[in-house]
Amino acid sequence: MLEAQARRRQQRSGLLLALPAIIWLGLFFLLPLGIVGVFSFLTREAAGIVSLPFTLEHYERTFGVFSVVLWRSVWISVVSTVICLLIGYPLAFFIATRQNNWVRQLCLFMVVLPFWTNFLVRTYAWRILLGDQGTINAILQGLGLIDAPLTLLNTPFAVILGLVYGFLPFMVLPIYASVDRFDFKYVDAAHDLGANDIKAFFRVVLPMTLPGVFAGSALVFIPCVGAFVTPDLLGGTQGLMIGNLISRQFGQSLNLPLGSALSVTMMLIVMVALLAYVRLGNRRLGG
Amino acid sequence: MxxxxxxxxxxxxxxxxxxxxxxxxxxxxxxxxxxxxxxxxxxxxxxxxxxxxxxxxxxxxxxxxxxxxxxxxxxxxxxxxxxxxxxxxxxxxxxxxxxxxxxxxxxxxxxxxxxxxxxxxxxxxxxxxxxxxGTIGVGYNREKVGYEITSWEQVWNYPGKVAWLNDPRAIMGIGLHLLGFDPNSTDADEIAQARDFLISKGGNVVAIAGDDGQVLLERGDVDITIEYNGDIVNLGYECECDTFAYVVPEEGSVIWxxxxxxxxxxxxxxxxxxxxxxxxxxxxxxxxxxxxxxxxxxxxxxxxxxxxxxxxNDPAIYPDEKKLERLFSIDHVGSEVEVIYSNAWDELLIFLGR
The missing domain is CATH 3.40.190.10 (Periplasmic binding protein-like II)
Structure with a gap:
């Protein structure tokens, strides 16, 4: 009897503690989300106004003409995430396995160092590096490796490069945390049982550090799908992504319903991808 | 005296x-x-x-x-x-x-x-x-292009890299004008035709420049850019060279x-x-x-x-009488029609450059 009362009291005080967060999320996340959802079904009026009746027009356009861009956003994000993983895992593994604590701290510091400079400035810098007469082409031509400049800027390649560059730390840090927690006695055990290094890594180390891989992948994939600065500055006409279309609808075009429909669609893409990923992860971790 | x-x-x-x-x-x-x-x-x-x-x-x-x-x-x-x-x-x-x-x-x-x-x-x-x-026309790099540009056709057919200006009504107006329609058309079908026409001509477009086409041109990222005259003319005076030229194509273009x-x-x-x-x-x-x-x-x-x-005395800044005749202005068409233009521009952006 007393015990139940105590639990109820505990629950109530827990709710009280969470109240600020609940109000915050309700007011600034759920409510706007609801508005975006409703807007996406409303009719567009001139001058940035919306009105009844409800219509599916904006979703028809989203999955019609704009599907090219949806598809491009997804594949660019997937490729960027995979590259981040392929670079980020070995890097995180390298850092986490340094014996010297000072070296480890220095490495981590260097991973987050780029954040000290504004993202926009760093992306503009890529424009100068990647241009036809940019630094990279100048070096390659100077070394006599190529005759004509390579087309690097204003391509999907440039967008992927920019995204990987920008979001790599989000992959490295969670994986580092996972590897850091990993007890290397398991590897010794695997060796004792006859596994070589490669086998020990894929059968023991990788499965046990998967939580970091999943967290890192999600942290990279989500901002990639919504990116708009990177494709805007580096992608040209070939690298247009859904984020660019959304920003255009809320800015220049003043087509709030279409912008809302595109936003909702983007959220659905992210949600479906994450759910699939989590299920995959649970199966791997569970098995 | x-x-x-x-x-x-x-x-x-x-x-x-x-x-x-x-x-x-x-x-x-x-x-x-x-x-x-x-x-x-x-x-x-x-x-x-x-x-x-x-x-x-x-x-x-x-x-x-x-x-x-x-x-x-x-x-x-x-x-x-x-x-x-x-x-x-x-x-x-x-x-x-x-x-x-x-x-x-x-x-x-x-x-x-x-x-x-x-x-x-x-x-x-x-x-x-x-x-x-001023006017809207074509800024180009003489050394890269290798010949003088006089027409829109040369811009569409250029094998190298081209940038267009992020001025939806002006670019659509040029498309409408080249198809023989009123550049300020209020007809949804004509606007759609202009959109498709521009998409078919925009295979060499690598970027839509937001009033910085002159930077892309100067940096060598594009050889040709559709831009406002002053930005290109300025480039020529600043570098004191003949590399950069500005032309209003003979088919006509926008005065603003x-x-x-x-x-x-x-x-x-x-x-x-x-x-x-x-x-x-x-x-x-x-x-x-x-x-x-x-x-x-x-x-x-x-x-x-x-x-x-x-x-x-620079005709690229103050066009002569003959050139003025070829220029048309982009007029107010009402917000309802503006919506048609902006939808057309959204679609154009997606299919440009392929």
Missing amino acids: LLALLGGVLFAQDKPKVEPWVCPPGFEGQKLSVFNWSTYIAEDTIPNFEKACGVTVDYSIYESSEAMLSKIIQGNPGYDIVVPSGNTVGRMIELDLAIPLDKSLIPNFANVSEALRDPSYDPGNVYSIPYQW VDSMMIPKDAPNVALAHAFIDYILHPQVGADISNYTTYASPNQAAIDLGLIEEVYL
Whole structure:
């Protein structure tokens, strides 16, 4: 009897503690989300106004003409995430396995160092590096490796490069945390049982550090799908992504319903991808 | 007689040709917020105004009339002066986003060229007064292209990299014009045809430049760019080379006038009027146009010889009669039709460059 009362009291005080967060999320996340959802079904009026009746027009356009861009956003994000993983895992593994604590701290510091400079400035810098007469082409031509400049800027390649560059730390840090927690006695055990290094890594180390891989992948994939600065500055006409279309609808075009429909669609893409990923992860971790 | 004439000339050269602009009293310590196109004002225009009136000016820039309008339309965030092009002036008036100007506070309005007064989108200049004017055409790198460009066909068929201007109505207007339609068509079918025509001609487009095509051209990222004339002309004068050329293609293109307006809910309407009068002062207007290499609507500045001769005689800045005939303006078509244009532009962006 007393015990139940105590639990109820505990629950109530827990709710009280969470109240600020609940109000915050309700007011600034759920409510706007609801508005975006409703807007996406409303009719567009001139001058940035919306009105009844409800219509599916904006979703028809989203999955019609704009599907090219949806598809491009997804594949660019997937490729960027995979590259981040392929670079980020070995890097995180390298850092986490340094014996010297000072070296480890220095490495981590260097991973987050780029954040000290504004993202926009760093992306503009890529424009100068990647241009036809940019630094990279100048070096390659100077070394006599190529005759004509390579087309690097204003391509999907440039967008992927920019995204990987920008979001790599989000992959490295969670994986580092996972590897850091990993007890290397398991590897010794695997060796004792006859596994070589490669086998020990894929059968023991990788499965046990998967939580970091999943967290890192999600942290990279989500901002990639919504990116708009990177494709805007580096992608040209070939690298247009859904984020660019959304920003255009809320800015220049003043087509709030279409912008809302595109936003909702983007959220659905992210949600479906994450759910699939989590299920995959649970199966791997569970098995 | 001769001596007197000579003396007069010498005397005239000794002192400035016009008296400097005098700020009306009572503005000391106040603030003005100006929202203008990028690369569109002389370096000392704002500091001189601040000094003359004892005020501070917040100067922000935008890359397209649409970008400016999208900020004003959701409630003026505090701008006192905006400088849209003609069709956007019309849109702002239609949407009740502008304040009528009090001409008694703008005596220098008398300096504005007759030809540029009383436009169709704002009869009687009730809401807007010209700032600068120019054309849209083709800027190109002579060395890279290897021949002189004279027509739009050459732009469409160029095998290298091309940039277009992020000015939806102007580019669509060029497409409509080339198809033989009215560049200000209000017919959804014609607009759709122009969109498809432009997509079919835009296979070599690598970027849609937001008023910075001259940077892409200078950096060698594109060989050809559709741009506003002044930005390209400026490039040529700055590098003192023949590398960069500007041409209005023979099939015709866009002529535009950008105008100063006071948006609704402007915090300092009185100082905004003073600012417009200041800009219309012959020397101030001349300084701006001498710096930006766009054409000045200030007839007094031209008559007084304040605009540099070399610019005045440059047909890329002041087109001759024959060229003027080939130019058309982008007019206000009403917000309903603007929606058709902006939808068409969204679709064009997706399919351009393949």
